[in-house]
Amino acid sequence: MKLTKRGEYALRTLIRLGIADRQGEGVISVSTLADQERLPFKFLEAILFELRQAGYVESLRGKHGGARLAKPAKSIKMGDVVRLIDGKLAPIGCASETEYEKCSCPDEEHCGLRMLMIDVRNAIANILDRYTLDHVVEVTLRKQEQQAAATRKTTAKKKTSKTLHADPADGFLAALLSPAI
Incomplete structure (x- = not known):
């Protein structure tokens, strides 16, 4: 995937609309x-459509128009959104549940690559289908608050630029499992 x-x-x-909903902002203009x-802007309009x-x-149209969530964030599974926009979760077609494609392998039933990719698909689906937009909004807001608290603590210190990288400690699950502030 x-x-x-x-x-x-x-x-x-x-996620931005979920944050707005959580914070009572309501409608946000495009x-x-x-x-x-x-x-x-035009790409966003197409996505919103x-x-x-x-x-x-x-x-909502008009002077104060824009977009907002149409259903509760707790009912929006992240996996459903990914499937809607990008289709299958499987890395190869013969491992897909929703968009299966026959592969060129001579023995698909016993193919080690297919079995591995089914496990990859299952791992991705298990994570994306376990969490809702509400979970992601909660983690996002918690991370923002932690950053704000850390910034307040270091206000007197000289700012240093932080190099961003994919640190496992910055992952969604790590943030979800960390205690709330």
Whole structure:
């Protein structure tokens, strides 16, 4: 599975709308969403259209119009959104439950690669289907608060630039399992 830019932008948009909902902000204009998430406006409009068609988002027109969640964040599974936008979760077609494709392997039933990729698909699906938008919003807000608290503590110290990398300690599960502030 490779998350496309479209999939990434859709998830980031839903997370931002989930944060807005949690914080009582209500409707967010498309231009504000595009600016806050640094997304191309026209691309975001197309993504919002797809999310609206699937029932995840609703749009309001007018001077104070924009987008908001159409259903509770607790009912939006991350795996469902990824499948909607990017299709199958399996890295290869013969390991997919939803978009199976026959492979060129001479013995698909006993193919070690297929069995491995089924396990990869299952691991991805188990994580994405276990967590809802509400979980991701909770972790995001918790991480922001932890960062704000750390910044307040180091206000008197000289700022240093932090190099970002994929540290396992920064993962979703690590953040979800860490105690709340």
